[in-house]
Amino acid sequence: xxxxxxxxxxxxxxxxxxxxxxxxxxxxxxxxxxxxxxxxxxxxxxxxxxxxxxxxxxxxxxxxxxxxxxxxxxxxxxxxxxxxxxxxxxxxxxxxxxxxxxxxxxxxxxxxxxxxxxxxxxxxxxxxxxxxxxxxxxxxxxxxxxxxxxxxxxxxxxxxxxxxxxxxxxxxxxxxxxxxxxxxxxxxxxxxxxxxxxxxxxxxxxxxxxxxxxxxxxxxxxxxxxxxxxxxxxxxxxxxxxxxxxxxxxxxxxxxxxxxxxxxxxxxxxxxxxxxxxxxxxxxxxxxxxxxxxxxxxxxxxxxxxxxxxxxxxxxxxxxxxxxxxxxxxxxxxxxxxxxxxxxxxxxxxxxxxxxxxxxxxxxxxxxxxxxxxxxxxxxxxxxxxxxxxxxxxxxxxxxxxxxxxxxxxxxxxxxxxxxxxxxxxxxxxxxxxxxxxxxxxxxxxxxxxxxxxxxxxxxxxxxxxxxxxxxxxxxxxxxxxxxxxxxxxxxxxxxxxxxxxxxxxxxxxxxxxxxxxxxxxxxxxxxxxxxxxxxxxxxxxxxxxxxxxxxxxxxxxxxxxxxxxxxxxxxxxxxxxxxxxxxxxxxxxxxxxxxxxxxxxxxxxxxxxxxxxxxxxxxxxxxxxxxxxxxxxxxxxxxxxxxxxxxxxxxxxxxxxxxxxxxxxxxxxxxxxxxxxxxxxxxxxxxxxxxxxxxxxxxxxxxxxxxxxxxxxxxxxxxxxxxxxxxxxxxxxxxxxxxxxxxxxxxxxxxxxxxxxxxxxxxxxxxxxxxxxxxxxxxxxxxxxxxxxxxxxxxxxxxxxxxxxxxxxxxxxxxxxxxxxxxxxxxxxxxxxxxxx
Amino acid sequence: xxxxxxxxxxxxxxxxxxxxxxxxxxxxxxxxxxxxxxxxxxxxxxxxxxxxxxxxxxxxxxxxxxxxxxxxxxxxxxxxxxxxxxxxxxxxxxxxxxxxxxxxxxxxxxxxxxxxxxxxxxxxx
Numbered sequence: 001x002x003x004x005x006x007x008x009x010x011x012x013x014x015x016x017x018x019x020x021x022x023x024x025x026x027x028x029x030x031x032x033x034x035x036x037x038x039x040x041x042x043x044x045x046x047x048x049x050x051x052x053x054x055x056x057x058x059x060x061x062x063x064x065x066x067x068x069x070x071x072x073x074x075x076x077x078x079x080x081x082x083x084x085x086x087x088x089x090x091x092x093x094x095x096x097x098x099x100x101x102x103x104x105x106x107x108x109x110x111x112x113x114x115x116x117x118x119x120x121x122x123x124x125x126x127x128x129x130x131x132x133x134x135x136x137x138x139x140x141x142x143x144x145x146x147x148x149x150x151x152x153x154x155x156x157x158x159x160x161x162x163x164x165x166x167x168x169x170x171x172x173x174x175x176x177x178x179x180x181x182x183x184x185x186x187x188x189x190x191x192x193x194x195x196x197x198x199x200x201x202x203x204x205x206x207x208x209x210x211x212x213x214x215x216x217x218x219x220x221x222x223x224x225x226x227x228x229x230x231x232x233x234x235x236x237x238x239x240x241x242x243x244x245x246x247x248x249x250x251x252x253x254x255x256x257x258x259x260x261x262x263x264x265x266x267x268x269x270x271x272x273x274x275x276x277x278x279x280x281x282x283x284x285x286x287x288x289x290x291x292x293x294x295x296x297x298x299x300x301x302x303x304x305x306x307x308x309x310x311x312x313x314x315x316x317x318x319x320x321x322x323x324x325x326x327x328x329x330x331x332x333x334x335x336x337x338x339x340x341x342x343x344x345x346x347x348x349x350x351x352x353x354x355x356x357x358x359x360x361x362x363x364x365x366x367x368x369x370x371x372x373x374x375x376x377x378x379x380x381x382x383x384x385x386x387x388x389x390x391x392x393x394x395x396x397x398x399x400x401x402x403x404x405x406x407x408x409x410x411x412x413x414x415x416x417x418x419x420x421x422x423x424x425x426x427x428x429x430x431x432x433x434x435x436x437x438x439x440x441x442x443x444x445x446x447x448x449x450x451x452x453x454x455x456x457x458x459x460x461x462x463x464x465x466x467x468x469x470x471x472x473x474x475x476x477x478x479x480x481x482x483x484x485x486x487x488x489x490x491x492x493x494x495x496x497x498x499x500x501x502x503x504x505x506x507x508x509x510x511x512x513x514x515x516x517x518x519x520x521x522x523x524x525x526x527x528x529x530x531x532x533x534x535x536x537x538x539x540x541x542x543x544x545x546x547x548x549x550x551x552x553x554x555x556x557x558x559x560x561x562x563x564x565x566x567x568x569x570x571x572x573x574x575x576x577x578x579x580x581x582x583x584x585x586x587x588x589x590x591x592x593x594x595x596x597x598x599x600x601x602x603x604x605x606x607x608x609x610x611x612x613x614x615x616x617x618x619x620x621x622x623x624x625x626x627x628x629x630x631x632x633x634x635x636x637x638x639x640x641x642x643x644x645x646x647x648x649x650x651x652x653x654x655x656x657x658x659x660x661x662x663x664x665x666x667x668x669x670x671x672x673x674x675x676x677x678x679x680x681x682x683x684x685x686x687x688x689x690x691x692x693x694x695x696x697x698x699x700x701x702x703x704x705x706x707x708x709x710x711x712x713x714x715x716x717x718x719x720x721x722x723x724x725x726x727x728x729x730x731x732x733x734x735x736x737x738x739x740x741x742x743x744x745x746x747x748x749x750x751x752x753x754x755x756x757x758x759x760x761x762x763x764x765x766x767x768x769x770x771x772x773x774x775x776x777x778x779x780x781x782x783x784x785x786x787x788x789x790x791x792x793x794x795x796x797x798x799x800x801x802x803x804x805x806x807x808x809x810x811x812x813x814x815x816x817x818x819x820x821x822x823x824x825x826x827x828x829x830x831x832x833x834x835x836x837x838x
Numbered sequence: 839x840x841x842x843x844x845x846x847x848x849x850x851x852x853x854x855x856x857x858x859x860x861x862x863x864x865x866x867x868x869x870x871x872x873x874x875x876x877x878x879x880x881x882x883x884x885x886x887x888x889x890x891x892x893x894x895x896x897x898x899x900x901x902x903x904x905x906x907x908x909x910x911x912x913x914x915x916x917x918x919x920x921x922x923x924x925x926x927x928x929x930x931x932x933x934x935x936x937x938x939x940x941x942x943x944x945x946x947x948x949x950x951x952x953x954x955x956x957x958x959x960x961x962x963x
Contacts (some may be wrong), residue, residue: 491916513869513888524869524888526913527922527929550870550911554924557909562924566906613909814861814872814883822842822880822898822905837902 002029002101004309005090007080007251009035011044012282012298013106014061019306021070026310031072032098036079037129040064045295045462048163050133051170059130083255085275102277102309105252105265106302109245109283109293114155118217124239127154127164136240140171143237151176153226153234155214156242157184159327164240165206166330176207176234178226180243183210188325188336192353193360193378200332200358200379209234247284247291260286269316271305279305287317295462296429297321303432322392322429326377326384332358333381338374338391339364347373352405361405363387365397372397372404385427385469386418393425418472419480427469430462438470442477450474489749490528492520497532497674497749504533505540512537512551531556532749535636538672539744542792545635546799546806555634558810559797560616565823565834568616569609570596571633572623573669576643576661576681577604586626594619597831603640603678605631610832612819617810620797629795632670636750638677641665642690646683646700653683655700660729661689667733668740670793674747674756677740680711692720695753696736701725705732709739709767712754721757721764724772737786738771738779842903845879846896846946847962848935854949854960863955871921873897873908874959881948881959882908884932886919892950893932894959899923900942907945 004020006013017033020026035041042059050059057063067074079093089099111126113119123143125136143150152168154161157179168175177184183194184201198208212232217239218225225235252265258274260266264286271279271287281301283293292298300317307315324337342349342364352361361383363375372391377384387404390397397404421427423436441447441456450471454460460467488494493516495503500515509515512533516525525533531553537543545556555561560568572587587606591598594615596608611619633639643661647653661681668677680691681698691697697708697720704726711720724735739753747756760766769775800806812820824835860874860883868887873880880897897905902925910921912932919932930937935944949960 492913523917524886524912524914524919526915526920527911527927530911530913550867553911554909557911557924562906562909564902564904564925566904566909566925808865809867809872812873813875813880814865816875818875820880820905 003099004029004031004102004104005080005098005100006031006033006104006106007090008106008108008248008282009033009037009041009074009076010106010108010282011041011061011295012108012302013104014041015299016104016106016281016302016306017067017070017072018062019303020310021072023306023310029309033067033072033074034078034080034092035074035076037131038077039130040067040074040076042130044128047127047130047133048167048170050130051137051167054137056130080251083251083278085255085278088277100277102279104305104309105273105278105280105284106282107248107251107284109247109291111241112244112246113241114214114243116214116217118219118223119241121217121219122222123219123237124217124223124241127160127167127240127242133167136167136238137171139238140168140173144172147237149174150237151235152238152240153178153236154240154242155226156244157181157208157210158187158242158244159185159329161240161242162201162206162329164242165201168238168240169205169330173238174207175205176209176236177201178209178212178214178234180213181210184208185334188334188340189376189378190341190362192351193362193376196353196355196358196360196378197329197332197334199355201330203358204330206330245283245293247286249284252280252284260289264291267301269304269319270308270313271301271317272308279308281305288319288321290321292321292323294323294325296432297323299430299462300432324388324391324429326381326388333377333379333384335377335381335384336375337384337388338372340374340376342373350402350405352402363401363405365401369399369401370397372401375405382468385466389421389425389427389469393422395421418469419476427473428457428459428462428466431458431460433457433459435473438473439477442474443481447474448478448483489532490526492516492523492525492529494521495519497536498746500533501536501540501745504536510537510541510543512548525551527553528749535672535674535749538637539789542671542789544670544794544796544799546796546803549806549809553636556636558613558616559630559634559800560611561634563609563834564837566820567609567823567834568611568613569607569633570611570616570619570623571601571605571607571631572628573631573665574605574640575665575669576641576658578643578658578662583626583628586623586628590619590622590626593622595832597828597833601633603633604642605633605640607633610825610834612823613810613812614817614819617801617807621801624795624798624801630670630797635670635672636675637670637672638665638668638679641679641681642694643681644683644686644688646681650683652686653700654702655683655705657681657683657689657698657700660698660705660732663729664733664736667790668736670796671740671744671789673740673744675750675752677753693717694720696720696739698732704728707732707735709764710754710757712752714752716754718754718758723764723768734783735771738782739767741782741786742767742770742778842898843900843943846898848944848946849948849960849962851949851960853962855963856961857951857958858961860957860959863952863957866957869912871908871910871912873905876959876961880905880908882910882921883950883957883959884908884912884919884921886912891919892952892957893919894948894950895921895930895932895935896946898945899925899928900937900945901926901928901940 041061081093082091091097111128152173153176154164157177165175165177212228215227247264258266265280267280267285282298304317326335347366349364359379364373421435425435446456447453453474460470530551534551545552591608601607641661641664643657646657678694679696680689680694682689682691683700693711693713698705707724708720709723712718825832866872866885871884882897884893897908909924912921920929922929929939930945935947951958
């Protein structure tokens with residue numbers, strides 16, 4: 001039995017053990033691992049997550065039991081203090097002696113503390129271990145008690161420094177980054193991308209100080225500030241030093257191994273040091289005159305050392321090591337790959353910069369424009385995986401390489417398919433997993449989904465940057481095997497909305513339970529699938545929300561819009577915005593009687609706020625007696641058709657926009673759709689009704705109406721697209737009927753027409769083929785389905801107030817006539833509002 | 839705010855001293871809920887008609903301190919019965935009261951029993 005001693009139980013030391021256990025021929029070795037820290041190896045790359053959950057266990061690479069289960073002796077909290085090469089033994093700090101046949105040094109690095117006057121003061125920390133973090137947390141708590149606006153400075157604006165800045169923010173301190181260089185992340189980013197990153201970080205509250213050389217740290221016992229120049233001082237209550245790393249190579253030095261001039265233990269491509277029995281891996285290994293401070297090369301070194309010890313002489317470290325990285329810094333994507341900075345003599349750079357969106361993309365291509373040499377991405381690194389693969393595999397790039405980074409839709413997004421990558425393409429560089437291994441895991445049946453692929457190949461378990469690509473490969477492979485990849489509605493249905501639509505239509509279901517029992521996965525349903533099925537039953541059968549009110553979403557359930565304090569607002573329909581003075585007076589009198597806050601809505605209707613559940617039916621009985629009906633302001637259904645006054649009054653009007661608006665609103669009222677629908681009708685090109693901001697919009701022109709589809713206000717404003725020109729009223733209705741019906745059949749849950757139309761392959765041209773040319777042969781069905789819904793319309797409030805059984809739900813208490821006694825209103829101008837939330 | 843939250847304490851079956859007769863089964867919607875008044879408390883009661891099981895919890899959503907949970911949609915999360923608040927869709931287990939999609943404090947839950955078509959809620963005071 002031969003002894004292997006691993007000195008250091010960090011990420012790379014652990015990886016050595018993991019790879020060793022997985023290799024054949026390991027039976028004749030005994031592995032002993034020494035760790036200086038009190039706990040087994042943990043994931044230092046994701047150290048900042050400790051601030052979010054303070055769960056050290058969650059960061060562990062493997063639990064302590066794992067080592068024992070695999071025959072490895074793990075000795076934590078005991079540092080190795082000497083190596084005796086002549087006797088092949090080591091001694092520990094506790095003066096215990098162990099002998100070895102092979103010694104693997106994986107002691108990693110420590111934080112570099114620059115020799116600045118005052119670094120020994122209280123409140124100065126380094127950012128390296130969980131103990132450092134615990135110390136910081138305790139100190140931050142202390143300073144926050146005396147000063148709620150306490151500041152923390154971070155010395156160093158590199159990768160780790162910015163992570164530390166995030167940590168300071170998470171601790172509730174005002175974060176300041178102090179960097180010696182004139183830009184952030186000087187090693188990874190060029191000046192322009194660095195500026196973009198800086199803008200973004202400043203916008204989320206990080207204070208950044210560049211070109212600052214710290215003279216001394218101020219304070220008596222505890223830090224109170226940093227001094228840069230004579231009058232240049234930054235007050236702070238805490239300092240986190242993150243100014244780089246230094247290899248923990250003291251063991252190598254004292255036992256006389258060959259060392260680099262500036263530290264690090266020299267190794268060859270077998271990871272062997274100048275002593276045949278001693279290997280060095282990770283951040284203490286000086287390979288090609290370089291220390292590699294990334295996890296992926298460290299893991300590769302661990303693999304080479306394992307192979308060499310087990311006699312696989314052909315396993316060598318490659319000459320060129322890929323230093324590409326992608327990470328999320330405080331929610332900002334930052335990535336660089338290949339050669340990020342390139343002199344103009346070697347190639348050309350293509351740069352896309354948008355400071356308003358905090359976006360920067362740069363790619364460097366060879367002088368002949370045929371290959372990708374490297375690049376930098378800040379703000380959006382979704383293209384990283386593919387660009388990295390193109391770079392690594394020397395894949396062909398488009399004739400106009402700009403397409404690689406231009407936003408899709410601008411002639412960009414010209415990536416090849418993930419499946420075009422060669423099998424040997426390395427997808428996960430942390431774990432060295434190739435495309436062939438990922439696809440193979442599915443082809444062999446070992447995995448059937450992304451989670452399965454991750455667990456059997458380990459792809460994506462390191463930095464996680466390759467996860468989107470692993471998912472794409474998994475889905476593409478499943479598809480190539482004829483296995484359908486389905487995103488179900490929720491845990492209760494593996495089907496999507498479109499499937500459920502067809503099933504309900506064909507089978508003629510009329511209740512949620514029928515659908516769940518016959519096509520669900522069991523259980524009771526939930527807040528995702530219930531309102532969806534409710535909406536489908538509405539779209540297909542014209543069921544009102546009264547029929548099965550317990551499956552309706554919050555607002556539909558009580559036919560009113562629930563507001564902040566649990567009271568409701570009431571919006572009667574005012575088609576086209578036309579209202580008689582008598583009806584307006586009636587609205588005012590009802591609002592006054594029930595003391596309702598009254599406002600004209602964004603959809604130019606009148607909204608009455610502050611009605612309790614018990615009041616809703618009383619209010620509606622009065623509204624109905626004055627000729628009002630439900631305005632469906634609570635439903636995923638038609639809201640309003642906004643109109644300008646049109647040719648009936650306007651001296652510019654080309655057509656009667658109000659009359660047509662009323663006709664359209666009355667036609668589509670009450671119809672349940674994937675999301676709300678709004679319409680607009682303008683009497684001339686001045687567009688006073690803002691029709692192009694609506695799901696369907698009409699503008700009167702010489703010779704008829706111009707019809708627009710897919711407009712939207714809201715979070716993502718979008719102008720509607722012109723669908724047809726100079727058409728008559730009858731044709732307008734035919735096209736809107738078909739458009740809405742096609743949308744209701746095929747959209748995703750809660751998808752507005754704008755998003756649906758955007759994602760529809762072929763876009764507006766395809767819609768014209770379906771709606772005008774009837775390419776799919778479904779136009780007659782769409783017409784008939786819409787006409788059925790129109791014919792079946794019934795005002796659900798009239799239905800409810802005339803049915804005592806339906807009325808039962810409008811009581812706050814099931815066992816008392818009382819109202820909710822918890823409501824508090826406060827005055828607002830001449831009306832009222834609910835008391836503010838705390 | 840603390841005061842109103844403090845009114846509601848989970849009651850275990852073994853601690854029940856009062857079975858309050860709230861209403862009859864048919865007063866509650868199938869697979870839905872309604873609110874019961876007990877002294878100065880508001881209790882949400884849910885009828886899982888598919889399995890003939892019943893749950894009760896405070897009507898107060900701890901997120902914004904509003905009396906609304908009885909108007910929420912019910913269902914299950916991997917078999918755990920839950921209610922989704924109608925205001926912001928915070929979901930709570932009807933067994934443990936735990937907030938399933940966030941870290942709000944747990945809501946109080948109460949035992950329910952059915953006798954002769956009547957719905958009783960168990961309290962310890």
